Structures are given as structure tokens and as C-alpha cells.
Amino acid sequence: MPESELTTAGPPPARRGGLSPQATVILTASIAALGGLLFGYDTSVISGAMLFFQHTFHLTDVQLEWAVSAVLLGAMAGSALGGRLTDLWGRRPVLMATGVGFGIFSVWTGLSTGLPTFVIARFLVGCCIGVASLVTPLYISEMAPAKIRGGLVSLNQLAITVGIGVAYVVDYALAGAKDWRMMFASAVVPAVVLVVGMIFLPESPRWLAKVGRLAEALTNFRRLGREQEAQIELADVERVLHEETGRFWDLFKPGFRTAVWIGIGLAILQQITGINTIIYYAPDILTRAGYSSAKAAILATVTIGIVNILTTVLAIFLVDRVGRKPLLLVGTAGMAASLAFIGYSFAQQAKGVGVFIGVLVYIFFFAVSLGPVVWLMIAEIYPTKIRGVGMSVATFVEWGANFVVAVTFLSLLNWAGAVHTFWLFAVLSVLGLIFCWLVIPETKGKSLEQIEEDFRRLGRRRGARA
Numbered sequence: 001m002p003e004s005e006l007t008t009a010g011p012p013p014a015r016r017g018g019l020s021p022q023a024t025v026i027l028t029a030s031i032a033a034l035g036g037l038l039f040g041y042d043t044s045v046i047s048g049a050m051l052f053f054q055h056t057f058h059l060t061d062v063q064l065e066w067a068v069s070a071v072l073l074g075a076m077a078g079s080a081l082g083g084r085l086t087d088l089w090g091r092r093p094v095l096m097a098t099g100v101g102f103g104i105f106s107v108w109t110g111l112s113t114g115l116p117t118f119v120i121a122r123f124l125v126g127c128c129i130g131v132a133s134l135v136t137p138l139y140i141s142e143m144a145p146a147k148i149r150g151g152l153v154s155l156n157q158l159a160i161t162v163g164i165g166v167a168y169v170v171d172y173a174l175a176g177a178k179d180w181r182m183m184f185a186s187a188v189v190p191a192v193v194l195v196v197g198m199i200f201l202p203e204s205p206r207w208l209a210k211v212g213r214l215a216e217a218l219t220n221f222r223r224l225g226r227e228q229e230a231q232i233e234l235a236d237v238e239r240v241l242h243e244e245t246g247r248f249w250d251l252f253k254p255g256f257r258t259a260v261w262i263g264i265g266l267a268i269l270q271q272i273t274g275i276n277t278i279i280y281y282a283p284d285i286l287t288r289a290g291y292s293s294a295k296a297a298i299l300a301t302v303t304i305g306i307v308n309i310l311t312t313v314l315a316i317f318l319v320d321r322v323g324r325k326p327l328l329l330v331g332t333a334g335m336a337a338s339l340a341f342i343g344y345s346f347a348q349q350a351k352g353v354g355v356f357i358g359v360l361v362y363i364f365f366f367a368v369s370l371g372p373v374v375w376l377m378i379a380e381i382y383p384t385k386i387r388g389v390g391m392s393v394a395t396f397v398e399w400g401a402n403f404v405v406a407v408t409f410l411s412l413l414n415w416a417g418a419v420h421t422f423w424l425f426a427v428l429s430v431l432g433l434i435f436c437w438l439v440i441p442e443t444k445g446k447s448l449e450q451i452e453e454d455f456r457r458l459g460r461r462r463g464a465r466a
């Protein structure tokens with residue numbers, strides 16, 4: 001693109017509603033993060049609704065398993081497709097379409113008249129979750145300035161945790177009326193807010209540059225609060241785009257191949273260390289640990305939700321200051337220790353308090369590390385032209401691992417017992433710590449283009465050595 005064309009893009013648009021550049025990007029990221037809220041809400045709402053719709057539809061245990069896991073299978077399908085769609089059509093239209101889908105399919109779930117329609121509706125909600133889990137962090141990472149990108153992308157994780165918390169509260173509030181239909185249909189509210197909000201947000205400037213719409217890319221960098229830096233940032237994006245072919249196979253070139261393995265490794269690690277055994281089954285675990293009243297177990301679950309949210313806020317402040325890697329190392333070490341302690345507590349006579357404290361400490365270490373950092377890093381490490389597809393690979397693996405853990409956990413618990421199950425998760429966390437120590441690079445403060453260059457250089461070094 002000739003320089004003249006760039007400069008005809010005109011003066012920077014007036015500040016929106018008098019917002020500072022920082023406030024503009026924070027607002028933009030917060031609206032997009034509603035995708036994360038729907039992800040959190042829709043994966044968790046089923047735990048409270050389960051009891052009631054099982055009764056309405058007279059489900060056997062096997063049918064119930066299908067009803068519960070349909071959403072995860074949908075998320076796998078959505079994440080497999082979402083990357084390609086967003087590379088082709090842009091981040092903004094795909095996120096908007098996802099919001100529309102969330103609205104329609106949540107209401108459909110609430111209205112379903114039998115198991116087949118319910119399972120199909122939940123599968124389609126799952127597809128939306130899969131797409132949102134990928135496009136939300138991707139969009140935020142591409143529009144964020146490098147030095148606060150970690151915190152902004154982690155707003156997505158904060159929204160996930162808030163979504164989980166809201167789902168617990170809605171389930172609790174509607175449990176008296178046994179209104180499982182409303183529990184599912186309520187997701188229409190954030191879905192509408194997401195769609196309306198997205199109307200006002202700019203398309204990702206990096207995606208616009210990728211498809212050759214450079215003048216719009218420049219305008220959008222400016223809309224996102226970049227003043228003088230807009231042109232420099234765009235020039236950097238253009239420079240790396242020249243080196244990319246945009247073909248899927250770029251992902252398997254030396255250097256980017258490492259990025260693919262890092263993404264897959266982080267995705268598996270986030271799930272096989274057991275987070276969703278706590279998020280989905282906390283009341284069950286606590287009951288096994290001796291909590292006799294359901295009320296006490298639910299109250300304990302709410303406390304877990306609050307710790308999850310508050311610690312994510314802490315992570316948002318830390319991730320651009322101390323960096324991604326130190327958080328991952330401290331987090332996986334803390335998770336290993338707390339999981340070992342949960343297992344140990346299950347072996348004791350009075351296990352309730354020990355297990356509960358262990359779970360809270362575990363949630364703290366997850367929420368300060370693997371929770372936000374995995375979604376952040378998989379949105380940072382792939383080359384621009386195929387960033388969506390690269391994320392699809394990692395996100396698909398993430399949902400696959402989530403599915404495997406969710407459907408095997410109760411059987412594992414019954415077969416191996418609680419002590420050995422949690423010790424197994426502890427061992428997997430130690431392996432995760434070693435993986436992070438040896439393989440994960442630091443991306444703090446670097447632009448997406450610098451990160452891409454680093455992987456390219458790594459590929460060249462490896463090529464020279466071979």
C-alpha cells in the first residue's frame with residue numbers, strides 16, 4: 001500500500017464520547033468479553049438445572065450423560081470451524097453471529113419438549129461456546145496495545161468466571177420454582193447485549209490488514225486510541241504479512257510448529273489438571289468429603305466461585321507486570337501442592353475442612369495462572385494470516401480434553417478413589433510445571449509481530465542446525 005493512500009485515511013477520529021485511549025480499548029475489550037461470559041454461564045448452568053430436567057424428561061443415567069456432554073461436543077465442533085470462519089469473514093461478524101446463535105439456542109433449550117430437541121439445542125449452544133472461546137481472546141489480542149494486552153485478553157477469563165458465578169446464582173434463585181427452562185433461557189440477556197455492543201465496535205485492524213484493507217486498518221488503530229503509533233504498528237503488521245503465505249501448512253513450518261505444540265500442550269494442561277472436576281462437580285466432591293447438608297455444599301461452591309473471580313482480577317494486574325511464564329510456573333507448582341493436599345485430606349478421618357481449604361487454594365493457583373494465561377497465549381503465538389486456524393487447533397484440543405475429563409471423572413473417582421484421583425491430577429500438574437519451565441517462551445510486552453518474528457527466528461536457527 002503506498003504511503004499516500006495511508007495518509008489519506010484522514011485525521012484520527014474524534015475521541016469516542018471523550019474517552020481516553022486506554023478507556024476506549026478497555027471498553028472495547030469488555031464488550032467483546034461478553035463472549036466469555038456466555039461461555040462461562042452456558043457451561044455451568046446445567047449443574048443446577050440437571051436435577052429438574054432429568055425429572056421432566058424421565059432420563060436414565062446414560063441419557064443424562066448425553067444431555068450434559070452435548071454442549072462439550074458442540075464446543076469441539078464450534079472451535080474446529082470457528083478459526084477458518086473468522087480468518088475468512090473477520091472477527092467482528094463472527095462474534096456477532098455467535099451472539100445471535102447464543103440468544104436463539106438458549107431460548108430453544110428452555111423451550112425444548114423432549115430429550116432429542118434438548119440435546120440438539122445444547123449441542124448448538126456448544127457450537128457457539130466453541131466459536132466464542134476462540135474469537136473473543138483473538139479479537140481482544142489483535143486490538144490491544146502490547147503493553148496491556150495480557151490484562152485486556154484476561155478480561156475474557158474474568159468474564160468466564162463471572163459467567164460461572166452468575167449461573168450458580170441463577171440456578172440457586174430458580175431452584176425453588178424448579179424452573180430449569182428459565183435457567184437456560186436467561187442467557188438470552190447477555191447475548192443481546194453482546195450483539196448490540198458489537199455493532200459499535202471496530203473490526204480488528206490486524207484482520208483488515210491481512211485482507212488488504214489497509215486504510216480501514218489504520219483508521220481502526222486510531223479508533224482504538226493509537227495516535228502517532230498507528231502507522232508504525234500497521235507497518236509492522238504489513239512487514240510480517242509479506243512473509244506469510246496464509247496457507248494452513250505454514251503452521252507446520254519450523255518455528256511455527258513449536259507454536260502449535262505449545263498451544264496444544266497448554267490446552268491439554270489446562271484441562272487434565274482437573275479444573276472442571278471442581279467447577280462441574282464441586283458439590284459432589286464436598287459431599288463425598290463429608291458435607292452432609294446440600295445447603296452447606298452449595299454455599300461452599302459459591303465461595304469457590306468468588307475466589308475464582310477475585311483471583312482472576314489479581315491475575316489481570318500481574319500478567320503484564322510479572323509476565324506469563326512466572327505465573328504459569330508458580331501456578332502449576334501451587335496446583336500440584338494443593339491437589340496433593342486434597343488427596344491427603346481425603347485419607348483423613350475428618351476430611352471436610354481439609355478438602356475445602358485444599359480446593360480453595362487450588363482454585364487460587366489455577367485462576368492466577370492456567371485460567372487466564374492459556375487463553376491469552378494461544379491468542380498470541382500464531383502468525384497473523386492463520387491465527388484463527390492456529391487457535392482452532394488449540395481450542396479444539398482444549399474442548400476435547402475438557403470432554404474426556406468431564407465424562408471420565410466420576411468413573412475414575414469410583415474406580416480409583418478420591419485419594420488416588422487427586423494425586424493423579426497432582427502428578428499431571430508437576431508434568432505441566434516441567435513443560436512450562438522447558439518450553440514456554442515469555443511474550444510479555446512484545447507486539448504480536450515481534451512474537452511472530454521470534455518463532456520465525458527459532459525456525460531459522462533450527463533449520464541451520466539441521
Ligand code: BGC
Binds near residue numbers: 157276308370375402
Ligand atoms: C477454562 C474452563 C474453566 C474455567 C474456570 C477456563 O479458563 O477453560 O474450562 O471452567 O476457566 O474458571
